[in-house]
Amino acid sequence: MTQQYPLRILSVSFYGAPVAGAKQFSGALGRQKDYAEYLDQYVVVVPGLEISEEQKTDHGDGLILYALPSTGYLSFFLSVMRRVKELHAEYKFDYIFVDNPHLAGILGATVKRMLGIPLVVNSMADMPHNEWYKAERVMNHFKHFLICVALAQTDFLRVSTQAEVKRMQEHGFPKNKLLHMPFYIDTEGFRRNLRAAGGARRDNTVLFVGRLGEQKDLRVLLRAFAHAKARVESARLVLVGGGPLEAQLTAYARELGIDTSVTFTGAIPYDEVARHFAEASLFAISSLYEGTCMVLHEAGLAKLPIVSTDFAGAKDYVRDGVEGYLAPVRDHEALGERIADVLSKTPAERATMGAAACARAEDYSREYALGHWDALCKRLVEYKT
Numbered sequence: 520m521t522q523q524y525p526l527r528i529l530s531v532s533f534y535g536a537p538v539a540g541a542k543q544f545s546g547a548l549g550r551q552k553d554y555a556e557y558l559d560q561y562v563v564v565v566p567g568l569e570i571s572e573e574q575k576t577d578h579g580d581g582l583i584l585y586a587l588p589s590t591g592y593l594s595f596f597l598s599v600m601r602r603v604k605e606l607h608a609e610y611k612f613d614y615i616f617v618d619n620p621h622l623a624g625i626l627g628a629t630v631k632r633m634l635g636i637p638l639v640v641n642s643m644a645d646m647p648h649n650e651w652y653k654a655e656r657v658m659n660h661f662k663h664f665l666i667c668v669a670l671a672q673t674d675f676l677r678v679s680t681q682a683e684v685k686r687m688q689e690h691g692f693p694k695n696k697l698l699h700m701p702f703y704i705d706t707e708g709f710r711r712n713l714r715a716a717g718g719a720r721r722d723n724t725v726l727f728v729g730r731l732g733e734q735k736d737l738r739v740l741l742r743a744f745a746h747a748k749a750r751v752e753s754a755r756l757v758l759v760g761g762g763p764l765e766a767q768l769t770a771y772a773r774e775l776g777i778d779t780s781v782t783f784t785g786a787i788p789y790d791e792v793a794r795h796f797a798e799a800s801l802f803a804i805s806s807l808y809e810g811t812c813m814v815l816h817e818a819g820l821a822k823l824p825i826v827s828t829d830f831a832g833a834k835d836y837v838r839d840g841v842e843g844y845l846a847p848v849r850d851h852e853a854l855g856e857r858i859a860d861v862l863s864k865t866p867a868e869r870a871t872m873g874a875a876a877c878a879r880a881e882d883y884s885r886e887y888a889l890g891h892w893d894a895l896c897k898r899l900v901e902y903k904t
Contacts, residue, residue, distance in 0.1 A: 524896040526903070527560040529606065530616040531599055531630075533592055533623045535565030548578075549705055553889060555582035557896050560610055564602075566595040573602075596626055607634050613903055614639055620647055620676075621662040624669025637674035637902065643702065643810040645683050645831040647676075648690045651807040651848060655733050674902070677895070679811035682831035698898065700891040701811045701835075701883055709820055712793035719798070723754045723862050726799035726823070728792055728814045731762030731783075733807075736828070738771055739851045740805035745775045746855025751862040754780065756803075759795050761786030796821035800869065801861045806830050807848055811883075819880030822873035824864075826857045836883070842876040 535547070555561035560581050567574055567586030574586040587602060589595035606612075615630050617623035620642040631638040646652045647666050653659050670676065670692065677698040678684060684699050725744060729735050737758070744756045758768070758781070765783060772778040784795070796802075802818035803826045812832035818825050819836075825843035827833040828850075837843050844860065846853035861869060 521556045522893060522896075523559070524557055524900050526558045526896060526899055527610055527613050528558055528562070528616055529603070529610070529612040529614070529630075530561065530563045530618070531623060531626060532563060532565045532618045533595060534618055535563065536568050550702060551584075552578060552580065552582055553885070554892060555580050557892060560612075562606065562610055562612070564599060564606075566592075566598075592622055596622060599626060600629070603630055604633065607636075612636055614899060616641060618643070620669055620673075621665040624673070625665050628669050628672035631672060631674075638672060639675045639677060639698075639899075640669060640673045641677045642683070643677075643679045645678075645680065645808045645810045647683075647692075648686055649808050651830075655807055675898070680831040680835045682834050683810065698895050700895055701888055703883060703885045703888040704813050704816050706816075706820065706880070706885065709793060709817055712790055713797055713821060716794035716797045718794055720800060721755075721798045722800060723751055724798060724800045725754060725756045725803050725858060725862075726759065726795055726801070726818075727756070727803055727805075728759045728795065728817070729804065729806075730760050731758070731764045731768060733764070734809075736805045736807050736849065737764065737768050739828075739849055739854065740803060741768065741772055741775060741777065741781070742851035743803070743805065743846075743855035743858060744781070745777050746852055747859040747862065748777060748780060750859040754858075754862055756781045757784065757795055757799065758782070759784045759787065759792055792817075793821070796823065799823055801826060801843070801858070803854070803858055804828065804833070805851075805854060806833075809833070812836070816880045816883060819876035819878075822870070822877045824861045824869055824872035825876055826854065826861060828854065836879060837876075838879075841872070842879050843872055 551563055558581055562583045564585045566589035570586060570588050576584045587598040589598055614637050615627050616639045617627035618641045620640050624640050627638045653663050675696050675698050677700055679701045684697055687697055688694055748754045769783055772781045802823045805828050809830045809832045815836050825837050827837055827845055828848045829845040837845055839845050844857040846857050
């Protein structure tokens with residue numbers, strides 16, 4: 520039986536618009552329902568990007584979802600500021616949670632002062648004190664300034680990987696304020712999608728799944744694939760997902776002379792993504808930075824070897840030579856060599872790596888993550904009293 524704690528939490532999610540539409544991306548709404556079972560009250564406020572009036576949905580077990588009409592992050596920020604005192608008067612919150620350490624962190628610090636309740640910042644994408652994050656775009660230097668301001672007001676910082684725990688301690692963030700808690704995907708839902716997809720492995724097929732944006736550093740992946748293809752001529756690369764760089768990356772593949780071996784699917788429904796996992800030979804990702812990385816877990820469940828840059832979530836998940844291989848960020852030659860190494864293995868050797876990746880996914884199960892959530896709730900109760 521789930522332990523219930525005397526906690527009433529307001530969670531503000533700048534990234535929660537899909538949850539407002541009940542579109543579960545790897546179990547986003549399901550995770551909120553799981554968390555709510557441990558609490559007296561769990562109120563989640565998200566942007567409603569396609570609505571003109573506030574919408575309130577009671578999901579039971581203490582979970583109430585408010586979608587506020589919003590046109591973007593700043594609009595949502597202001598909507599929350601206008602609404603938060605009324606919500607607090609109704610629910611008497613013990614804590615405010617926010618889901619990023621920059622703009623949401625500033626919002627959380629402001630609400631903390633307004634309501635006199637402690638602040639928990641969720642930093643699940645490995646942004647604080649991350650040089651790769653700051654280097655991604657000029658705006659991120661300003662966002663990092665906001666992060667530092669927000670963290671100075673933070674009562675607890677929740678991160679999803681051990682690499683982030685270590686870095687935050689190295690930068691002087693108090694150990695007693697750090698909460699390590701990985702999150703999890705909808706394992707059963709993804710397995711159902713895999714079974715429904717059927718399909719057979721396509722030999723020497725490299726798969727990437729994700730948004731085609733700067734963070735994923737996909738020019739490096741394309742260069743790495745070109746390097747690997749020099750060793751494994753029949754290799755092909757499939758990139759699943761849409762994003763602002765799709766046209767540029769398509770042109771870059773032509774420039775590298777690999778366009779006939781590269782497929783860009785564009786954005787596709789999440790239920791259809793599993794088919795590409797079922798058909799691939801290995802999963803490759805070249806991100807500059809990530810926290811817990813859902814696609815690595817999905818690749819593991821699909822029994823794929825993994826080749827990844829050594830961002831925080833990959834360091835936690837991939838053991839070199841076991842589930843796959845790690846390569847330094849921005850090193851396309853090292854990444855390409857590792858991709859070619861996996862493609863050059865026998866099917867049996869790749870299957871062994873894939874089985875290890877699948878077992879690793881089990882290590883990051885729903886039960887494992889909720890054990891961390893239970894421990895987090897205990898800490899919050901102790902801090903409150």
